[in-house]
Amino acid sequence: MNLNPREIKSQLKSYRINPEPEKPSRWSFLKVLREFSNIKEFYPDINPYAEVYHYKDNLYAIFTEGLSKTCGDMWHYLIVGPKKALLIDTGFGVGNLKALCEKLAEGKEIICVNTHYHLDHIGGNLWFDKVYCHQYDKKYIEESIYPTFITEKVLNADGSIKDTYFDVNDLPAFHKYEVIGVEDGYKFDLGDNYIVELIHLPGHTPGQSGYFDHQSGCFFIGDTTSALPARKDEEHKECCTIQALRDAMVNVLNKYGDKISGVYPGHGTFDLHPVSLQYLVDACNSILKNPDNYDKITTFGGRRMMAKFIFQQGSDLKYTDESIK
DSSP states (O other), X not given: OOOOOOOOOOOOSOEESSOOOOOHHHHHHHHHHHHHOSSEEEOTXXXXXXXXXXXXXXXXXXXXXXXXXXXXXXXXXXXXXXSXXXXXXXXXXXXXXXXXXXXXXXXXXXXXXXXXXXXXXXXXXXXXXXXXXXXXXXXXXXXXXXXXXXXXXXXXXXXXXXXXXOOGGGSOOOOOOEEEEEOTTOEEEOSTTOEXXXXXXXXXXXXXXXXXXXXXXXXXXXXXXXXXXXXXXXXXXXXXXXXXXXXXXXXXXXXXXXXXXXXEESSSOOSBOTHHHXXXXXXXXHHHHOTTOOSEEEEETTEEEEEEEETTTTEEEEEOXXXXX
């Protein structure tokens, strides 16, 4: 069956040359939101690569297209507090993300944080001088700070574009920014005791984390649909397993389950019902009980992985033999 995606009209400067297959669970949500919603804002003079959705009084969801076919399109979230604003993830970084956030936050200081170290979540860090993350991913983000970090991933050897058109002149200038690693439970105060808490959600990477807005109940979870094998030199291999992800999610549900108002992943649909976290736990438990009872074999990031469907989420939980030890 032809899974090439149907068109979603866009004013963005970027456009897909080699699109990824259409994901039915995402397409209809994005079609309605991007073409017909009345919460969409576009500031092409500031950043022609980003669509802004003023979703709640002080919450903006910022959409950008993935520059790599394997990464998918991205959501970045901006929470505007009484005195400061918190930006969660920065995508590939094409287009001035900082200036856009300063426009939305009306000049308030922007605190930039990452859910994890993968390229599609940290490329725009270069627009900032300081970035926060969980301490276990700190060194990987620091290793990624070099001039060709983005271009070597999204351009061919001859300089031509691989998957998504963009103007390379719109990438941020290279500079070495500060990466600050913090512990699980670290709290960011956006003024007047407006607290957003980092919550460690390992599995996808050792330091993969979510951010819980204590005021609105919104929980921003990054990527929690895979447990990738640990690197050979990884100091925290125990954080690269389905078990680690399951235990973290159980802790979240026990501590904040009745306070979470909605779940906001880094890709796909957002404002998922909090029960989606329980469905993720159920998928983890199913894998741990019988790892061979997977639903399909897939390829993710060049790896052959097993996958277990997550109930009602339109997605699956990917893992390898190493991920269940």
